[in-house]
Amino acid sequence: MTDKSKTNNPIVTKENTKFQGRFLHPKHWPLLFAATFLWFISLLPNKVQNVLGRGLGRLVMKIIPKRLKTAQQNLALSFPDKSAAEITALAKENFEYTGLAVIDTANAWFWPDWRIKQNMVIEGQEHIDQAKADGNGMLILGSHFLSLEISARIFGLLRPAYAIYRPNKNPLMEYLQCRGRTLSNKGLFDRRDIKGMLHILDAGEPLWYAPDHDYGPRRSVFVPFFAVEKACTITATTLFSSGNNTKTYPVSSCRLPDGRYQVKVRAPLENFPTGDEVEDAKRCNKECEQSILEQVPQYMWLHRRFKTRPKGEASLYK
Template sequence: MMALLMSAPVFRPALLHPRYWPIWLGLGLLWLMVRLPYRVLLGLGHLVGAGMFVFMRERRQVAETNLRLCFPDWSDERRSRVVRDNFDSNGIALFEMAMAWWWPRDRLARLARVDGLEHLQQAAAAGQGVVLTSLHFTTLELGAALLGQRVTIDGMYREHRNPVFDLVQRRGRERHNADARAIEREDVRAMFKSLRSGRAIWYAPDQDYGRKASVFVPFFGVPAATVTATSSFARLGKALVVPFTQTRLPDGQGYQLTVHAPLENFPSGDEVADALRINQWAEQAILEQPEQYMWVHRRFKTRPEGEERPYAKRRKRKRRSRA
């Protein structure tokens, strides 16, 4: 049964079953590697990103398709450069995830520059709920951890299929703020209750979640299935919509976190207009750091009636025959 506050993750002896040994080994190696200096981790992230670029062909094609659709006026050379930089950013994100889970809190906090906390503090003082609207940048995991050290932010959560990874991920995320709540993504009633009690909830509305509960509005000029949940949460939860972005700074300088001013006159009562406004804000934020956005997601997989998907069909994995 879903609850407002999901039960804390608990280790079970069953997680030591041999089928989980590979994931334990991989996480253990990552735990050891993340002890290295930050600049070394950035270098390793570039190497991992280069490998991803070579071997993750389907994801590379998705990123190339997205950039071609969103930026038709860019040269082929510029798009190719952004794709390569984007895979570097995804490689670094692996180690940023590990930093968020395992670095000492004070070591992690030294990397953060935070602006705009007063917007969340003022809302909390007034007992006003907040939909903290974020985007799927590759720095997402670390950004949430750094902000969670400063203010209490509840998070929408979807249980991972691998129970070992789920355990480690939940513990890593929840250690930054003991008062934070993990809300099951489908538990809309719990979300409204949390917002109406004056809490802030992290939410990212920039991916394609299908035709249901979505409208087609432009995203960089391309019709994109865009969820209307942002305005619904704000209206039914009686909450402010406060944009939040994070940026990996160059030359190992750390991260810039910015809590922006609440959107004015939002929701407007028009779900289509509200969805368009969110996409327009997303466009502005992405243009500031296009190489750090998660272009490997199939943002345009859901199409208007009669329009074909722009992505190549996924290759089906051959099943191994049983001897």
């Protein structure tokens, strides 16, 4: 149930996400066909999915070379010690995992629980269990890995959580993403509903949160991210983690070579937050870096992570 006295917007749950007859209108047929195709893909064996996903990634790399350049530039900025050949190889592998991310999303949205459980590897479940036993709100400090959709589904089977999302203007796409993301989790908050998110953390619930993208200069500071000394980083982590009943848990995820998925939950951060937004943002970026270094090609390097620059500084993208 949604506590409307505590939230600005209704929480999206599995119960209030329903298929509607209007989705059968011909204007929605292309998206319905795509969703049906993804469902079919989700039925295939892991080995077949792996081949299809990597092939899709290589195709996308040729279709949108601009994104390949973005990934290469992000990697070159983050790892200046790597050679041009190493950066190119990492970017190409990253695109293969981008193709696999489509497969992973299909699996996250359409696999039954039993198949998810067959294909998940958990490290650090004791931290989830301890947080539940203590009644602590869990701020899940995630990063934008390409396996994000299915890792959230997996986490929900361990302990149903809430997540932050951006509503889609297309009603059918809104239904599909909300249905898929609430299969094993409690609900989705509109990203503007700060009050609601703070309320569920105070109530001892888990909230999935990923502050590692560049969200623009508003409520952000410029702190190091890998080798980039001035990376625009949001400061909301300090607010979300500041509740007396909240602890912050770094979480990473990856696709394993055999097609299974690993979710790793680390111990809650000590002496965090400090109340200093700059120092807290630095700490968050360091935690994200630690997660990314475990599987560099599986991070979302296609995003223009360093697009926002301090006033007067030139763009890092050409």
